[in-house]
Amino acid sequence: MVATAETKTQIDELTGTYKHGWSSDIESDFAPKGLNEEVIRFISAKKDEPQWMLDWRLKAYAMWQKMEEPDWAMISHPPIDYQDIYFYAAPKQKDGPKSLDEVDPELLRTYEKLGIPLAEQEVLAGVEGAPRIAVDAVFDSVSVATTFRKELEKAGVIFLSISEALRTYPELVRKYLGSVVPQRDNYFATLNCAVFSDGTFVYIPKGVRCPMELSTYFRINAENTGQFERTLIIADEGSYVSYLEGCTAPMRDENQLHAAVVELVALDDAEIKYSTVQNWYPGDKNGKGGIYNFVTKRGACRGKRSKISWTQVETGSAITWKYPSCILEGDHSVGEFYSVAVTNNHQQADTGTKMIHIGNHTRSKIISKGISAGQSNNTYRGLVRVMGGAEDVRNFTQCDSLLLGDRCGAHTVPYIEVKNPTAQIEHEATTSKISDDQMFYCMARGLDAEEAVAMVVNGFAKDVMKELPMEFAVEAQKLLGISLEGSVG
């Protein structure tokens, strides 16, 4: 819980520049710039995909061409030129690596520079007695390092890159891909369907509690490369899995598009806990550069008594457009959304969740903490929908906003649609500022201004931070402090 001290050190190290702002020079194997059917065929061929997958991609592409970018979010950006983007880039490797020794050492150094938590560096280095976190490293677009596969296999857990899963378990992928986020869902999700490069596939068999936290680090690394990750997690009856996703990206001037899709499926009595720490490059102090992060994340609680819990700490990206949602189909199923979104300088975040109550006795809980500083805009946008046939539904929503300074904005846009009179819906919202009294109190005890802000902000975000797995909690606390650097004094 004492991250402030470490935050100070990190801030000192930073001295005003983005820590992850460098680019490693692993050669990329590009598809030609721009998007057309040929590029999609190239991607599919590169991955040696079955015909149905290519057909699926092409179908999505045809849909996408007739769609338009959504404009309802409280964000603005110059038009994206989709013909000026590389849709596929992968590190050059003659064959797939058989072990970590065969992984490009440049990549391992990359993780080191990223300051990936020590525990996980140890895992990557194969240190004995290191905590068991399996890292499926997604570097640019292709998974190049997978650890602990054997132990997971023993438990019957499938944890693969999605390309590999398409080759090894095509029927399983085919059954669930697009079943939670339909191909036509939204502009960015449809684009992802057409061009997704790689991502993660997880299957937890019946009754299995996944023996370790599964972790994937995402990273954009090639110039002008869109990142189109695809993640699919299936928790079969009575199983449990906790999945950690964290990301950083190197500094560059041109905006980068990121349009990921994550689909979760929980069957009877299954539970999925999905945690994200998002730290993509946010752009510089003047709003130049930064990642455009248009993500579609959705989980289906298909089974009775199933549970899906989203926890996110969003500190990065120039634009965050993201609504991790739960479709509560199974009776007694539970959906949770815990979010901390920090915006500083010129960042824009429009994020929240959708809780769709279809089954009886379904429950949902939303805790959203928005922190705005600089000239940023931070919007919570959330939908709670109770279908007519859903009896005895409950939802609790709490949206708190914290403002630093007087040039930023905090907005709360809740949508509540209730079609069944037995539902109980609660919504609480607060907006506050860090007070001078709080700052002075902390400083009079020895904290400098940045530390004081980090302390108050971490306290404000505590209800969400405590939902993070331990491996992430400390790093995330530091991030909050670092992200607000320069917002006071």
Add this chain to the structure above:
Amino acid sequence: MTHLLNIENLHVAIQGEEILKGLNLKIKAGEVHAIMGPNGAGKSTLASTLAGRESFEVLEGTVRYQDEDLLALDAHERAAKGIFLGFQYPTEIPGVSNLNFLRTALNAQRRQRGEAEMDGGTFMKLAREKAQNLGISIEMLKRFVNVGFSGGEKKRNEMMQMAVLNPTLAILDETDSGLDIDALKVVSDGINALRSADKAILLITHYQRLLDYVTPDHVHVLADGKIVRSGGPELAHELEEKGYQAVA
């Protein structure tokens, strides 16, 4: 012997209004000073100014602490150099536990002084010991800083922080106000525990009550932004009997 704190001709304004109007005060190590005075005299302004509240504007005058220009330092630097302000109205910090706050503060000070940070085990031992002396439960240390605390709990918590941070100059701004007799006893025990030859205490109080438990070396009467009278402990009794008007 030089003075630990030397305030000369201090003028301070809050939002353009002059509150302190030429205050002089000298404090030596080992001494306990009490400043008494009516509401609005500038007692709290003096306390906050010494601790480094930014929004308070020093118009004129000098403050030297350990032979250094105190006014040139930020609040957190003053804290690291051993100045502690016991707040009249301690601020709530939701979501931050007392223990976390205190350890972060202690280590922030230690880092500034170039000392090694205190590890969790050593800190807990120290915190337990100090809490026990003040009749503070571990449960209270785990609660969020001042959130939902009663007036007495807040003041005891200030004493807890003072005990752990172990300052050289403690400025206690009406630490005795709103306390029942038991709490007053605990608070005064805390103050007396800090008394030593190399430390000094500046008590700011409205009533003579606290001074029954903590005997000051010097008593000053502050009125309209200036020290108008100074004396020994007997001055406090005189004030209590005759009122500020007559004494000042």
